[in-house]
Structure formats: structure tokens, C-alpha cells
Amino acid sequence: MRILVLGGSGFVGRAVAELGVARGDDVTVFNRGLRSPVAGVRVLAGDRTATGGLGALRDGTWDTVVDTWSAGAEVVGAAAELLKGRAGHFSYVSSRSVYHYDENAAAVPRLNEDAPLVAGDEPGYAGDKLRGERAAEAFGGPLLLARAGLILGPHEDIGRLPWWLGRLHRGGPTLAPGPYDLPLQYVDARDLAAFLLDAAAAGTTGPFNVVSEPGHTTMGELLEVAGQVTGGHADLRWTAPETILAAGIEPWIQLPCWLPPGPLHTFLHDGDVRRAFAAGLRCRPVHETVTDTWAWLQSLPGGAPQRADRPVVGLDPKIEADVLGL
Missing domain, CATH: 3.40.50.720 (NAD(P)-binding Rossmann-like Domain)
Known part of the structure; x- marks a missing residue:
């Protein structure tokens, strides 16, 4: 074509x-x-x-x-x-x-x-x-x-998966937003x-x-795979949504990809995709997306690109440490 x-x-x-x-x-x-x-x-x-x-x-x-x-x-x-x-x-x-x-x-x-x-x-x-x-x-x-x-995927310029990959590669006790089996689309x-x-x-x-079918992966699978791919340095500390929200942490922005269970999570991660799949949409396993994104990130001399019209995502290490009681 x-x-x-x-x-x-x-x-x-x-x-x-x-x-x-x-x-x-x-x-x-x-x-x-x-x-x-x-x-x-x-x-x-x-x-x-x-x-x-x-x-x-x-x-x-x-x-x-x-x-x-x-x-x-x-x-x-x-x-x-x-x-x-x-x-x-x-x-x-x-x-x-x-x-x-x-x-x-x-x-x-x-x-x-x-x-x-x-x-x-x-x-x-x-x-x-x-x-x-x-x-x-x-x-x-x-x-x-x-x-x-x-x-998600290689060349992401919003910073969501790149931030998680960088955080898990850094390792140590890591705030993992629960629940573990929270479905992602x-x-x-x-x-x-x-x-x-x-x-x-x-x-x-x-x-x-x-988008993928609802539950194509979960927050737990995404972070576990990302931890393995980046070297296994992170100690995932699964934390209840109530604890995260009480600390004033902003879902989606400070903890990319994550929304607490509730109506907004359902709205964004439980869409009907039958029409797209009937028309030919196919979605690769999360392990492939994570692995290829990490390989791309490692090839960059200056870090991941960041779109100027989108907020910078990620959690301040001090806030993370405070929530984990470190």
C-alpha cells in the first residue's frame, strides 16, 4: 500500500x-x-x-x-x-x-x-x-x-512503562500498588x-x-515480568489502595498505569472489544511488550523521550519510602 x-x-x-x-x-x-x-x-x-x-x-x-x-x-x-x-x-x-x-x-x-x-x-x-x-x-x-x-510498547514517549522499568531496575523495596490481581486493559x-x-x-x-481484552494482564503480572526483565533487583511490596490514596499519591500519574478498583478503573480497563477482535485485532503477550520496551530503553543514550504536552509521571522516592515505612 x-x-x-x-x-x-x-x-x-x-x-x-x-x-x-x-x-x-x-x-x-x-x-x-x-x-x-x-x-x-x-x-x-x-x-x-x-x-x-x-x-x-x-x-x-x-x-x-x-x-x-x-x-x-x-x-x-x-x-x-x-x-x-x-x-x-x-x-x-x-x-x-x-x-x-x-x-x-x-x-x-x-x-x-x-x-x-x-x-x-x-x-x-x-x-x-x-x-x-x-x-x-x-x-x-x-x-x-x-x-x-x-x-504501551517501544518508543513510548508518555513515560508510563519506561518509568516502571527504570524503577524496578533500580531495585530495593518497591511500592507495588494493589491489588495484585487488578486487571489491566x-x-x-x-x-x-x-x-x-x-x-x-x-x-x-x-x-x-x-485495546486488549479485559484482564489481558494484571498489575501483578506486569510488575513481576518487568522486575524479571530488568534484572530481578526489586522487592515488590504490595500495598492496599486505601494506604496509597491516604498518602495523597495520585493514581495514573504518580503510579503509572494504576487506578484503584472502582468506577474509573472499570471505565478504563473493562471496555467491550469484541468488535475490534472480530475485525482482526490481536494482542501480543505482556512479556513481549515489556521485554522489547526494556531493550529499546537500554539502546537510548539519553533516556526515554518525554512529550512536552503530557505530565511527567512517577513517584518521588521519599514519598515511596514514607509509605513503605523505610
Whole structure:
């Protein structure tokens, strides 16, 4: 296929570009050129947020376009409109955050693609992603909306799995947020990339929850595997959610990937993914994701990259020691 990746040098876009090249596809990436490109791609430079910044895309045709943009929707619409009639398929990497979450609900159902969405004027990330979905409709052709959840794997620039790997490699008594069997639902960026390209080739359209099945792994398995892969230096001290919250530790940010049991955990880690799996989604074992991410981290001279538009994650060692009574 002739593939155009809007992005293509960071995390998910990079996984798409790498897979396309590995499969023998003709891959073009469009970005600002701030990171080293994937070997074998054609690079078109431009800043899509600047006036006239899409100029490099005014010519050319492609079989499919993949857009990973996660901020204001205007640039998604501008690119989709510009590429209208010049590409056969358009995929927008959205988020399961577009679903409405009622923090006061007594129970959270397992949400499928027909679940209620946030309001169109919702502020922040969820609203940006929903508006991005709607802006992508300007493409006027076959459109796939990949509603991903937690994304892990090599080249992660959010810092979640990289932080855990670094912490476990450092070793010693380590705060492990319980319960041990807390189920996690996520997707490896490479499995997301495979779904996107396979779906494009098949002409698949519509919204899909693109994450693993609920309970694909658990917090216990994730940290035990990560500890083994990084050398077995850590002494995992499983700690009750009540103790963690009482210490003022912020879930998800200070303890990446973790949310205490409750409605928000159910919302983010218990989504209905039957439609995506019926359309071909497959998710590799957690051991492979962890091992490959650690190998990538060890190859970096300056540590893991960090997106400027996302908060730095991780727990201060002093806070950790205080909670563990050290």
C-alpha cells in the first residue's frame, strides 16, 4: 500500500511507519522533522499548526492515511479536507476517553462503540479526541476511528512503562500498588499499528475500541515480568489502595498505569472489544511488550523521550519510602 502517516516519528505513528516499511509498503510521513525518521520512509516536512503548514501535502495520492493527532481538532479537519479524493481510506487514532463517564454512577457498564459520548464542547483531551473524530469526517470517504486506551510498547514517549522499568531496575523495596490481581486493559503500539494497516487494506470503517481484552494482564503480572526483565533487583511490596490514596499519591500519574478498583478503573480497563477482535485485532503477550520496551530503553543514550504536552509521571522516592515505612 501507499501509506501516509501524519506524524510517523514519535510513538504510535512510528509503529505504523515501521510496520509499513517492514511489510514492503510505500510509506510517507509528514511531520516537523524534529525526530529521526524511520529508515526507508519518505519524509515530507511541515508544521500542521502553522498557516500554510500543510503545503507539502498538496500533491500526491495514497491508499490510506493514518492521523495520530491528539490536540485541537482544527488541524485534523484541515488535513482530512485537503486529502479528500486523494486517498482511499483515513484512520484517526482516537481514544476511549470519548465515552461519557459518570463519576456518580453506582456501576459502570462494559462500554461498546455505541455507548454515549462526551459533550461536543467537553474541555481537555476527551473533548479534543471527540472533536477530532468529527473533524476527520471532512475526508468524505472511508473513515476508521481507532479508540485506543492505554498504549504501551517501544518508543513510548508518555513515560508510563519506561518509568516502571527504570524503577524496578533500580531495585530495593518497591511500592507495588494493589491489588495484585487488578486487571489491566491496554494495547501495544505495534498491535495497534497492525490493526490500522490491516483494517485499511480491508476497507474497514467505523469506530473500534482498540485495546486488549479485559484482564489481558494484571498489575501483578506486569510488575513481576518487568522486575524479571530488568534484572530481578526489586522487592515488590504490595500495598492496599486505601494506604496509597491516604498518602495523597495520585493514581495514573504518580503510579503509572494504576487506578484503584472502582468506577474509573472499570471505565478504563473493562471496555467491550469484541468488535475490534472480530475485525482482526490481536494482542501480543505482556512479556513481549515489556521485554522489547526494556531493550529499546537500554539502546537510548539519553533516556526515554518525554512529550512536552503530557505530565511527567512517577513517584518521588521519599514519598515511596514514607509509605513503605523505610
